[in-house]
Amino acid sequence: MKQQLRVGVIGCGAIGKEHLRRLTDVVPETIVTGVADYFLPAAQSAAEMFHCTAFQTGEDLIASPDVDAVVVTSADPSHAAYVLEAIRHKKFVFCEKPLAQTAEECQQIIAAEQAAGKKLVQVGFMRRYDRGYMAMKHAISSNEIGAPLMIHAAHRNMSQAPGFETDYAVTRVAIHEIDICRWLLDDEYATAQVLGVRQSSRTSGEWLNPQIMMLTTRSGQRIDVEVQTDGAYAYDIQCHVVGEDGIVSLPDPTSVTKRAAAAIHTPLMTDWKDRFIEAYDIEFQEWAKSLLNGAPTGPSAWDGYVACVTGDALIRSRQTGKPEDIVLPEKPEMYQ
Numbered sequence: 001m002k003q004q005l006r007v008g009v010i011g012c013g014a015i016g017k018e019h020l021r022r023l024t025d026v027v028p029e030t031i032v033t034g035v036a037d038y039f040l041p042a043a044q045s046a047a048e049m050f051h052c053t054a055f056q057t058g059e060d061l062i063a064s065p066d067v068d069a070v071v072v073t074s075a076d077p078s079h080a081a082y083v084l085e086a087i088r089h090k091k092f093v094f095c096e097k098p099l100a101q102t103a104e105e106c107q108q109i110i111a112a113e114q115a116a117g118k119k120l121v122q123v124g125f126m127r128r129y130d131r132g133y134m135a136m137k138h139a140i141s142s143n144e145i146g147a148p149l150m151i152h153a154a155h156r157n158m159s160q161a162p163g164f165e166t167d168y169a170v171t172r173v174a175i176h177e178i179d180i181c182r183w184l185l186d187d188e189y190a191t192a193q194v195l196g197v198r199q200s201s202r203t204s205g206e207w208l209n210p211q212i213m214m215l216t217t218r219s220g221q222r223i224d225v226e227v228q229t230d231g232a233y234a235y236d237i238q239c240h241v242v243g244e245d246g247i248v249s250l251p252d253p254t255s256v257t258k259r260a261a262a263a264i265h266t267p268l269m270t271d272w273k274d275r276f277i278e279a280y281d282i283e284f285q286e287w288a289k290s291l292l293n294g295a296p297t298g299p300s301a302w303d304g305y306v307a308c309v310t311g312d313a314l315i316r317s318r319q320t321g322k323p324e325d326i327v328l329p330e331k332p333e334m335y336q
């Protein structure tokens, strides 16, 4: 069995650089051998920093005999093509969320992976590796709160990069809740709806903010997700699962409590990089170990597909003003 995986990273922006550092410093099973970015200076500076080759294109990186596994951290619209190209080369590929822009592209990925006859794809739903969510799942599956009835969740961001659009509140932001809630409840969704709400004056007004996303599961549980994409007081992620016999809540990350000036202060985080730093570390450690054992075990192309189908239904419902049904084909054997 190989002891180290040679990894190439496509997309050397914010999370690309985070994962490059992680693959270099935190995951002993990986060595970064190449980087690519369509903005070549970004690839060159990352190559210098991480002592590896800067490839001219993502396709060159994928084809390189020095790359065993690919990490896709480029912009959303480029994900599907790189994932398909990696599958064509029968290489493992870790793709940041979303897996693709459309459900059809996800289906192409699923078809290609099945034709390759081997699980190759993992999607970057890192919250499944967060200790808080893992403890919640354990409490639910060991029946500590009885049958789960509903989830109240919130995803609050302080700002967004220029060019943000209303739909991105689903495809880039709430996509994490879409994945984590079905994982927590171990159920699939039946309907999705976006509700309107008074708009925040703390945002530019170029897109809808906040939005409330409602999901129901096949067994009738209800999930409400408050999504603030801009202007929130902190980067704050909340999740409460209400069961017949009790409630489990996502713990806040540990921070020092200060008692001063006749008050108690507990600082909150402002950035996803810090809030989920340990989850990303564990995600990549587990990914590398699973590949050395033969196949990825984390969120699959099917999970990426379900997230896209659910996101599409949420976006449709904003246009129709009604709950939209979520219909899935049968789950292929590979993802059972």
Ligand SMILES: NC(=O)c1ccc[n+]([C@@H]2O[C@H](COP(=O)([O-])OP(=O)(O)OC[C@H]3O[C@@H](n4cnc5c(N)ncnc54)[C@H](O)[C@@H]3O)[C@@H](O)[C@H]2O)c1
Binding pocket: 010, 011, 012, 013, 014, 015, 016, 036, 037, 038, 039, 042, 058, 073, 074, 075, 076, 078, 096, 097, 098, 124, 125, 126, 172, 272
């Ligand atoms: N899991 C998470 O919590 C999480 C957090 C942040 C970002 N992301 C995802 O990671 C991806 C990157 O996000 P980011 O914040 O680092 O963005 P970013 O804009 O900081 O970086 C993207 C990089 O990709 C490059 N790029 C864009 N299109 C490309 C293409 N076709 N080929 C090669 N390179 C290309 C850009 O030049 C840039 O350097 C997004 O898909 C985002 O949704 C996930």
Ligand SMILES: O[C@H]1[C@H](O)[C@@H](O)[C@H](O)[C@@H](O)[C@H]1O
Binding pocket: 157, 172, 173, 176, 272
């Ligand atoms: O809302 C942000 C999420 O909380 C992060 O985890 C990233 O996915 C980022 O891209 C989103 O903009």
